[in-house]
Amino acid sequence: xxxxxxxxxxxxxxxxxxxxxxxxxxxxxxxxxxxxxxxxxxxxxxxxxxxxxxxxxxxxxxxxxxxxxxxxxxxxxxxxxxxxxxxxxxxxxxxxxxxxxxxxxxxxxxxxxxxxxxxxxxxxxxxxxxxxxxxxxxxxxxxxxxxxxxxxxxxxxxxxxxxxxxxxxxxxxxxxxxxxxxxxxxxxxxxxxxxxxxxxxxxxxxxxxxxxxxxxxxxxxxxxxxxxxxxxxxxxxxxxxxxxxxxxxxxxxxxxxxxxx
Amino acid sequence: xxxxxxxxxxxxxxxxxxxxxxxxxxxxxxxxxxxxxxxxxxxxxxxxxxxxxxxxxxxxxxxxxxxxxxxxxxxxxxxxxxxxxxxxxxxxxxxxxxxxxxxxxxxxxxxxxxxxxxxxxxxxxxxxxxxxxxxxxxxxxxxxxxxxxxxxxxxxxxxxxxxxxxxxxxxxxxxxxxxxxxxxxxxxxxxxxxxxxxxxxxxxxxxxxxxxxxxxxxxxxxxxxxxxxxxxxxxxxxxxxxxxxxxxxxxxxxxxxxxxxxxxxxxxxxxxxxxxxxxxxxxxxxxxxxxxxxxxxxxxxxxxxxxxxxxxxxxxxxxxxxxxxxxxxxxxxxxxxxxxxxxxxxxxxxxxxxxxxxxxxxxxxxxxxxxxxxxxxxxxxxxxxxxxxxxxxxxxxxxxxxxxxxxxxxxxxxxxxxxxxxxxxxxxxxxxxxxxxxxx
Ligand code: SF4
Numbered sequence: 182x183x184x185x186x187x188x189x190x191x192x193x194x195x196x197x198x199x200x201x202x203x204x205x206x207x208x209x210x211x212x213x214x215x216x217x218x219x220x221x222x223x224x225x226x227x228x229x230x231x232x233x234x235x236x237x238x239x240x241x242x243x244x245x246x247x248x249x250x251x252x253x254x255x256x257x258x259x260x261x262x263x264x265x266x267x268x269x270x271x272x273x274x275x276x277x278x279x280x281x282x283x284x285x286x287x288x289x290x291x292x293x294x295x296x297x298x299x300x301x302x303x304x305x306x307x308x309x310x311x312x313x314x315x316x317x318x319x320x321x322x323x324x325x326x327x328x329x330x331x332x333x334x335x336x337x338x339x340x341x342x343x344x345x346x347x348x349x350x351x352x353x354x355x356x357x358x359x360x361x362x363x364x365x366x367x368x369x370x371x372x373x374x375x376x377x378x379x380x381x382x383x384x385x386x387x388x389x390x391x392x393x394x395x396x397x398x399x400x401x402x403x404x405x406x407x408x409x410x411x412x413x414x415x416x417x418x419x420x421x422x423x424x425x426x427x428x429x430x431x432x433x434x435x436x437x438x439x440x441x442x
Numbered sequence: 443x444x445x446x447x448x449x450x451x452x453x454x455x456x457x458x459x460x461x462x463x464x465x466x467x468x469x470x471x472x473x474x475x476x477x478x479x480x481x482x483x484x485x486x487x488x489x490x491x492x493x494x495x496x497x498x499x500x501x502x503x504x505x506x507x508x509x510x511x512x513x514x515x516x517x518x519x520x521x522x523x524x525x526x527x528x529x530x531x532x533x534x535x536x537x538x539x540x541x542x543x544x545x546x547x548x549x550x551x552x553x554x555x556x557x558x559x560x561x562x563x564x565x566x567x568x569x570x571x572x573x574x575x576x577x578x579x580x581x582x583x584x585x586x587x588x589x590x591x592x593x594x595x596x597x598x599x600x601x602x603x604x605x606x607x608x609x610x611x612x613x614x615x616x617x618x619x620x621x622x623x624x625x626x627x628x629x630x631x632x633x634x635x636x637x638x639x640x641x642x643x644x645x646x647x648x649x650x651x652x653x654x655x656x657x658x659x660x661x662x663x664x665x666x667x668x669x670x671x672x673x674x675x676x677x678x679x680x681x682x683x684x685x686x687x688x689x690x691x692x693x694x695x696x697x698x699x700x701x702x703x704x705x706x707x708x709x710x711x712x713x714x715x716x717x718x719x720x721x722x723x724x725x726x727x728x729x730x731x732x733x734x735x736x737x738x739x740x741x742x743x744x745x746x747x748x749x750x751x752x753x754x755x756x757x758x759x760x761x762x763x764x765x766x767x768x769x770x771x772x773x774x775x776x777x778x779x780x781x782x783x784x785x786x787x788x789x790x791x792x793x794x795x796x797x798x799x800x801x802x803x804x805x806x807x808x809x810x811x812x813x814x815x816x817x818x819x820x821x822x823x824x825x826x827x828x829x830x831x832x833x834x835x836x837x838x839x840x841x842x843x844x845x846x847x848x849x850x851x852x853x854x855x856x857x858x859x860x861x862x863x864x865x866x867x868x869x870x871x872x873x874x875x876x877x878x879x880x881x882x
Contacts, residue, residue: 195533195785198765223532223785224558224764258774277774296773315773322771323577346578361715365578380658383715384722400675401662429671430662430719432726 182247182268183240185215187233189252195223196276197232200259204246204267204286207239215239243267244286253292261288264305277314280307283331296340302350304331315340315359318352328352328369344371347388351414363390366436370414385428385436389413393441402427402438411439451479458854459488460541460837463739463847464607464614471857478838478858485608492838494819495858501820501832502861512830517865517873520831524790525877527812527829531788533764534559537777538794538817540568540741542833542867543842543854547750549871550792556878558764560786562777563747564740564794565759568705570772571714572737573748573758578714579721584700584734585848586613591620592732595696597633599720600657600706601738604641610738611642615702622698631696633689635660636706650689653680655711661719664690668726694730704738739847741794742837742854746845781807790814792867793836797822816870833867834860842868 185207198221207215216230229235233250240246244266253273254260261269263282271279274292278300285305296314299307301321313335319342320327327346334353341359344352347369357375366385373381376394383399391413402425409421422439451474458467461484471492472480478496481489504520505512515523528534536554539547540563554561565573589596596615603610611617616627623629634646635657643649652660656679663678667690673683693699701724707716720735727733739745748758755761757770760777773779777796780786781804788811797805798821808826815827824830836842837854844854860866865873 195787196783221765223787225532297771322574325578361712364715380712380715383658383662384719399662400659400673400678401666401671403672403674428662430665430669430722432669432671 182245183238184247184249185212185235185237185239187229187235187248187250189233189250189254189257190231192232192254192256193222194256197222197227197257198259199229199257200262201229202248202250202257202260202269203262203264204239204243204248204269205263205265207248208243208246208267209241210239212236212238255293255295258295264288274311279309280305283307285331293337299328299331299333301327301329302331302333303329304350306331307333309333309335309337312337312356313339313343313354315342316345317343318347318350319343319345320347320365325365327365338375344369347371351416357394363388363436366390370416372416372418382428382436382438384431386431386434387436389437389439391418391422391439391441396440398425398438398440399428399430401430403429405437407442408439413437413439454855454857456855457857458837458844458852459484459491460742460835460844460854461488461491462607462742463745464610465742465844465846465852466609466613467852468613473858476858487608495835495838495860497819499820500818500861501824501830502864504832505827505830507828512827517831517863517870520829521870521873521877524814524829524831524874527788527814528553528557528559528790528874529878531557531559531812533780533785534788534790535777535780535786536561536790536792537566537796538564538792539747540564540744540794541817541836542743542793543836543840543844544743544746544750544851545842546792546836546867546871547747548754549868549875550790551751551754553790553871553875553878554761555763556875558766559790560760560762560764560775560777560780561751562761562775562780563751563759564744565748566772566776566778567799568740568744569708569737570759570776571708572703572717574714574772575717575721579718580725581721582724582728582734583736583848585850586615586736586846587850588698588734589700590614590618590623592622592698593620593700594623594629595631595633595693595699597635597699597701598642598646598738599635599701599703600637600708600710600716601702601704602636602640602642603702603738604645606704606740607738610702611645615700631692633692650681650685656680657707657710657716658712658719660686661716661723664693665719665723665726668694668723668730693727693733696731696733699727699731699733701733701735702738703735708737736848743844745847745849746843746851749845749849749851778804786811788812788814790816791823791827792816792871793833795821795823797826816867831870832864833870834864836867839864840866840868842866 201218247268293311318328338356358377379397425438457469470482634643660679755768762775839860
């Protein structure tokens with residue numbers, strides 16, 4: 182695998198839109214070409230090289246290209262948007278929309294990410310070592326098909342409306358999760374190892390949500406039974422779980438909520 | 443206008459009240475020597491709006507900040523200065539719009555596109571959550587005329603029209619006689635759901651007190667009952683299961699029901715998910731009867747801004763033109779988010795007062811950047827402005843189109859001339875736009 186190293190210079194307060202930072206666009210390009218890729222700073226059309234030192238070498242193929250970002254890019258939005266192959270490692274925290282519309286490859290963020298990470302993701306792997314903001318793996322505003330495939334792993338906590346309108350894939354959160362996890366979910370799996378205050382699975386019609394920690398279950402969920410070491414979508418869980426079906430505010434809802442007991 | 447001999451004044455009739463989203467269009471205004479002397483048919487707050495044009499100390503001259511103090515200047519200089527600020531900015535925020543005409547909106551949007559800015563309306567801090575929910579799950583709505591002529595069950599949820607939209611009940615929902623509701627309020631039932639017994643709740647046939655922040659659960663439980671599903675709690679949000687089931691039956695068995703909702707739903711606990719669930723309840727009810735839902739829009743033309751922005755960009759508020767095409771995502775491109783992340787570097791505020799209403803952190807940022815303010819009054823925002831261009835009152839001193847809360851457009855008439863030399867929002871914005879594109 183060949184590596185391109187991006188070292189952030191001073192980043193402007195207005196924030197950057199950097200959807201060009203993806204292995205798919207870097208592959209087969211010289212350092213000079215990469216440094217001249219388009220980045221928006223507010224309404225200004227700028228070059229990637231204006232804000233990042235670019236070093237290393239890219240492979241001809243995206244799947245052999247790894248982008249390493251050395252430092253904090255909290256002010257940078259849309260890194261890795263639509264990534265199909267290859268790898269991105271962010272050695273700090275990242276801004277909004279990391280891995281938005283991702284279809285393949287892997288993005289690892291060592292710090293935290295802002296809201297809308299992995300929005301409408303279809304494939305690949307998004308690993309966040311810190312915390313995630315709101316709308317992790319969610320749908321775009323007004324879309325009724327959110328995350329369709331791939332895996333999101335958060336080692337810290339996640340915010341509200343994680344997996345909104347989820348129709349496939351997996352989201353695992355090692356820490357706690359905000360309200361409305363899996364709201365309107367139709368398919369797929371969300372595992373919350375910590376607690377989630379309330380309203381998990383609100384208006385869900387399918388899919389599964391597992392909560393290991395505390396949570397208040399909506400009155401429109403119905404207890405089903407107790408299951409030992411259940412296997413859901415290929416994930417083997419250890420322990421005894423009280424299962425609930427719902428959300429019965431909806432007609433014919435087939436969502437499942439697993440609460441660790 | 444016609445002469446009224448007894449009073450020796452002119453009477454403007456069928457005037458539209460430019461105050462709240464009810465947009466009453468039956469107001470009569472007496473005018474003598476270009477002064478409003480009486481206002482009839484309007485409610486108290488509407489009447490006060492008409493008389494506010496007579497306010498003492500009303501600003502008539504543009505002001506510009508020089509060495510920290512505001513000094514009088516000409517419209518030309520102020521317009522030039524405003525255009526300069528906007529042209530220089532790399533992330534300008536254009537905010538407000540709810541109390542001006544659609545014609546002014548069109549110019550504002552043109553400016554936003556030209557300068558690659560973020561344009562957002564007061565919807566953002568008001569019914570923004572309703573818009574998000576509508577985009578997620580749709581909106582079975584109707585016009586207020588349909589409510590007037592057909593509704594036999596009216597629900598006000600989390601709103602208090604007796605104070606915020608005083609003529610809503612008398613013009614459209616409860617008291618008027620409609621085509622199919624000949625006996626007026628005797629043919630209708632009013633249910634109010636709120637966290638406290640408001641003045642609207644006091645006149646309701648039924649008041650349901652919901653625990654604070656539990657509207658979402660209550661809505662879900664009513665939906666479950668309507669859909670024939672079990673509710674797994676004896677009490678939901680302070681309302682017993684039995685009562686919820688009775689209510690569900692009542693809703694299913696009316697002929698034409700309508701839910702009006704306000705800030706009590708949009709701005710508490712589940713926010714847009716409250717609206718989402720309320721809309722889904724309306725959809726569920728349409729399997730049994732005819733049901734509609736409508737947000738109680740506040741400012742008289744907040745709906746209009748959403749309409750104009752939508753037909754021009756595809757999105758109703760929080761539109762970001764920085765990349766050259768419209769992008770939309772409240773949470774990123776909404777006014778408070780752009781301010782609190784410290785992104786905006788200049789602001790144009792029109793027909794609203796964010797300094798009085800935004801969170802402190804946002805105001806702190808607003809205070810730091812060059813600020814242009816266009817509006818008829820001195821407000822906390824005008825005090826922070828670097829350029830202040832006073833304008834006329836739309837619907838009183840300038841005509842213009844406004845949209846009622848049910849998205850019916852009405853033309854708000856001019857009844858008196860504005861102060862000499864004071865331009866309308868529309869004219870000022872058009873001149874700023876022309877100044878920006880000049881020489882391009
Ligand atoms: S209800 Fe609203 S529109 Fe009607 S008169 Fe009162 S303030 Fe004006």
